[in-house]
Amino acid sequence: FFVLKFFKIFADYIKVCSRNDPKITECIKDTVHAMRPHLKNGIKELNVPAMEPLDIGDLNILEGGSAGINVKALDLKIYGPSNFEIKKLKNSNNGLRYDFELNLPRLQGEGKYDINGQILTLPLRGNGPFTGNFTNFYAFVKVIFDTKNVNGEEYLQIKNLEVKIRTGKGRIRLENLFNGDKALGDVVNDTINQNFEVFTNELIQPIERALEKKFIVIARKILENFTYNELFPV
Numbered sequence: 001f002f003v004l005k006f007f008k009i010f011a012d013y014i015k016v017c018s019r020n021d022p023k024i025t026e027c028i029k030d031t032v033h034a035m036r037p038h039l040k041n042g043i044k045e046l047n048v049p050a051m052e053p054l055d056i057g058d059l060n061i062l063e064g065g066s067a068g069i070n071v072k073a074l075d076l077k078i079y080g081p082s083n084f085e086i087k088k089l090k091n092s093n094n095g096l097r098y099d100f101e102l103n104l105p106r107l108q109g110e111g112k113y114d115i116n117g118q119i120l121t122l123p124l125r126g127n128g129p130f131t132g133n134f135t136n137f138y139a140f141v142k143v144i145f146d147t148k149n150v151n152g153e154e155y156l157q158i159k160n161l162e163v164k165i166r167t168g169k170g171r172i173r174l175e176n177l178f179n180g181d182k183a184l185g186d187v188v189n190d191t192i193n194q195n196f197e198v199f200t201n202e203l204i205q206p207i208e209r210a211l212e213k214k215f216i217v218i219a220r221k222i223l224e225n226f227t228y229n230e231l232f233p234v
Contacts, residue, residue: 019232025089028098032086039218040082048221053077056111056210071203073130076111080104084139093144095232100141104168107134113174124188128176136168141215147228154228161216163208167200 015034017027042050056076081104088101109132115124144160171193177185192199223231 016230017232018234019095020234024095025091028091029086029089036082036084043222046221046225048218051082051214051218053079054081054211054214056207056214059206059210070114070116072114073203074112074114076109078107078109080107087138096145096147098143100139100143102139102141104137104139105135107137107170108132109134115174115177124177126174126177126179126185128174130172130174132170132172134168134170138166138168139211140164140166143219155226156223156228156231158216158219158223161212161219163211163215165204165208165211167197167204170196170200172196172199 015027015031017024017031021027039048039051041052042048054077056073056078059073059076060071083106084102084104086100087103088099090099091097092099109130111130112128113130114127118124140163142160142162143158145156146159147154148157149155173189174185174192177188
């Protein structure tokens, strides 16, 4: 039964990588790229949730801040992360640590915001929907595994996973600023987008933490279904 299940789920897009393969990083890169469309919609057989939309939920992005600004993002959803491309991949620690450099060519975000304070010398007050379009973001992901024994079988488990994001280009639109005053709202939106990198650097850390949690859930669901030797035979 297990063999049939394994081939049903993986035969079409998973290449098993030997842990002794001198080109194991290329093998893993090819395998992960092949999994992308399946990660987008989730893998029901393994209880792996869909990556898209990536439901970040609610974030207290800034509380007080250097300029006394308070920003909340509510019901934040991100589309496009499953289209990532691995640019660099390095393994170390006898194959138990992997460092990925991922390009995220195009992302879309939507949700609601609540903002009060000032940024870039402009007062900001409002709440309502927001949208964002982002291109060429980079994610630097460090994953450290260890092994555990379950009923005499060795399984991989995640010991640590860290995400760092380098912002690219994009545009953000906050609706209903100043109770819908279009002239003032356009000024603030234009100012934010002219200073896009400065603005997004203020927001990126809580998004990194939320992404770490999501990636850990997906990885754990995959790892708990297969032994270390099934995923990476000697």
